[in-house]
Amino acid sequence: MNGYQLPRVKEKDTHSKVIGYLLWIFGFTGSHRFYYGKPVTGTIWFFTFGLLGIGWLIDVFLIPAMDREADLRFTAGPIEYNVAWILLTFLGALGVHRMYQGKWISGVVYLLTGGLFFLGVLYDFWTLNDQVSVRNAEGRGAFQ
Numbered sequence: 186m187n188g189y190q191l192p193r194v195k196e197k198d199t200h201s202k203v204i205g206y207l208l209w210i211f212g213f214t215g216s217h218r219f220y221y222g223k224p225v226t227g228t229i230w231f232f233t234f235g236l237l238g239i240g241w242l243i244d245v246f247l248i249p250a251m252d253r254e255a256d257l258r259f260t261a262g263p264i265e266y267n268v269a270w271i272l273l274t275f276l277g278a279l280g281v282h283r284m285y286q287g288k289w290i291s292g293v294v295y296l297l298t299g300g301l302f303f304l305g306v307l308y309d310f311w312t313l314n315d316q317v318s319v320r321n322a323e324g325r326g327a328f329q
Contacts, residue, residue: 199261200255201267202248205217205220209241209244214235215229217244220255221248227310259318259321262317263321264317264320269316272285273313277306280295280296283295
């Protein structure tokens with residue numbers, strides 16, 4: 186062993202390949218691309234059904250690279266990206282993902298208005314990774 190080797194720095198794992206591949210199954214909707222922080226191509230995949238299935242098939246090989254890129258790009262912290270994305274995907278119109286981030290007022294507004302008539306949910310699909318990253322950088326947990 187070389188005595189001059191630098192110690193390995195623990196890499197943060199903000200996004201999961203398992204969840205990425207589960208979302209890829211429904212990839213013709215672009216959900217896996219939104220999850221990995223690629224909202225423009227996610228929207229293109231949504232409207233073209235994964236580039237008519239061709240882009241969807243190619244993405245099975247690109248997910249590991251998208252996962253590494255997302256891990257480097259987004260800030261780890263007390264708010265888990267995986268939990269936030271699951272809450273947005275299944276309970277987005279109820280605002281539970283916003284309450285999880287500690288955004289209680291907008292969470293209640295979403296609850297009472299169906300996610301601001303679902304337009305707010307679409308906005309959150311575009312920006313959830315950045316919202317969680319900012320919240321984690323502030324060091325604010327879900328219940329602070």
